Amino acid sequence: xxxxxxxxxxxxxxxxxxxxxxxxxxxxxxxxxxxxxxxxxxxxxxxxxxxxxxxxxxxxxxxxxxxxxxxxxxxxxxxxxxxxxxxxxxxxxxxxxxxxxxxxxxxxxxxxxxxxxxxxxxxxxxxxxxxxxxxxxxxxxxxxxxxxxxxxxxxxxxxxxxxxxxxxxxxxxxxxxxxxxxxxxxxxxxxxxxxx
Amino acid sequence: xxxxxxxxxxxxxxxxxxxxxxxxxxxxxxxxxxxxxxxxxxxxxxxxxxxxxxxxxxxxxxxxxxxxxxxxxxxxxxxxxxxxxxxxxxxxxxxxxxxxxxxxxxxxxxxxxxxxxxxxxxxxxxxxxxxxxxxxxxxxxxxxxxxxxxxxxxxxxxxxxxxxxxxxxxxxxxxxxxxxxxxxxxxxxxxxxxxx
Numbered sequence: 001x002x003x004x005x006x007x008x009x010x011x012x013x014x015x016x017x018x019x020x021x022x023x024x025x026x027x028x029x030x031x032x033x034x035x036x037x038x039x040x041x042x043x044x045x046x047x048x049x050x051x052x053x054x055x056x057x058x059x060x061x062x063x064x065x066x067x068x069x070x071x072x073x074x075x076x077x078x079x080x081x082x083x084x085x086x087x088x089x090x091x092x093x094x095x096x097x098x099x100x101x102x103x104x105x106x107x108x109x110x111x112x113x114x115x116x117x118x119x120x121x122x123x124x125x126x127x128x129x130x131x132x133x134x135x136x137x138x139x140x141x142x143x144x145x146x147x148x149x150x151x152x153x154x155x156x157x158x159x160x161x162x163x164x165x166x167x168x169x170x171x172x173x174x175x176x177x178x179x180x181x182x183x184x185x186x187x188x189x190x191x192x193x194x195x196x
Numbered sequence: 197x198x199x200x201x202x203x204x205x206x207x208x209x210x211x212x213x214x215x216x217x218x219x220x221x222x223x224x225x226x227x228x229x230x231x232x233x234x235x236x237x238x239x240x241x242x243x244x245x246x247x248x249x250x251x252x253x254x255x256x257x258x259x260x261x262x263x264x265x266x267x268x269x270x271x272x273x274x275x276x277x278x279x280x281x282x283x284x285x286x287x288x289x290x291x292x293x294x295x296x297x298x299x300x301x302x303x304x305x306x307x308x309x310x311x312x313x314x315x316x317x318x319x320x321x322x323x324x325x326x327x328x329x330x331x332x333x334x335x336x337x338x339x340x341x342x343x344x345x346x347x348x349x350x351x352x353x354x355x356x357x358x359x360x361x362x363x364x365x366x367x368x369x370x371x372x373x374x375x376x377x378x379x380x381x382x383x384x385x386x387x388x389x390x391x392x
Contacts, residue, residue, distance in 0.1 A: 014238040041382040042210040046343040062392035123322040130326015147242040184244040186237040196258035
């Protein structure tokens, strides 16, 4: 059995963490990004399928490839961020299931229910994005997640073979919290929770 | 700027945490479940929409209502767990956007693009499930997430008005790790990550 983490840790992961607008001019090391993936991959997924794929966009050329798919405001943030991770899902994720989940023939299940491939992949890749955001904060990084981008354009630019499909993106770096707006409101417990 | 959390914390959240098969016969207090929701609601979501809804199934009656929608193995686990949280999404989540995201008329955006309501709600509720799983571990709880249940049957039993829709469930409690099978394999970095 484990014990509750201290208040300062809950603050770093949840209460004090914010979607930052700006990052310090400090690179994020490859070692840190490798550890970030190593943390994320330990999180549970349906059938242990781990359908999320991650493209760490670091170079000037790759940022330029991503920029046209973004709104003006997000483009500015991505070009200024040390690294932006493109979170995608593998449309053929189920092919690895005989190795990842050997106890049950889940590959055949998806082969015979192809309509479930996309819904299962996107919901589990979104679940893994939750792990990614908190793992990044655990490593001392700040995160600026963004949705609403032109995923078709990102797919054409990054995944021309059509196998990986973009879900959303998140910029990562060492955050500057000096110009943050007030936190947006959250739903009260009685709006979102029932006890039965 | 924040610093990386210590190795013991990363172990509690990721490396050593496991989907448990059994829980100790110890109740999970209402105070802990309230704090769990309070942590989860701080996590970022698209348009700050927080579309996930949570039903904490604690009573014998509510467990009996949930049981017929589960496979035999999951039924046994849910009936034995102190509490199981049903994670749902609100099909009218966008109605709260004028309050939750006052800077942009996101409600009209969804009203005029109704096909995006479900995809946005399910992906963001799945993202919030990632926060839930790690927040539970941060509070010293163990988690047994389950997908593949009969969501139509759960919806009929718990949400007869059709507004909230079931995504998946997770049992929560103080875990017993004595009979865990070996951890299932994870994808290597070069199978799931690109650096560009």
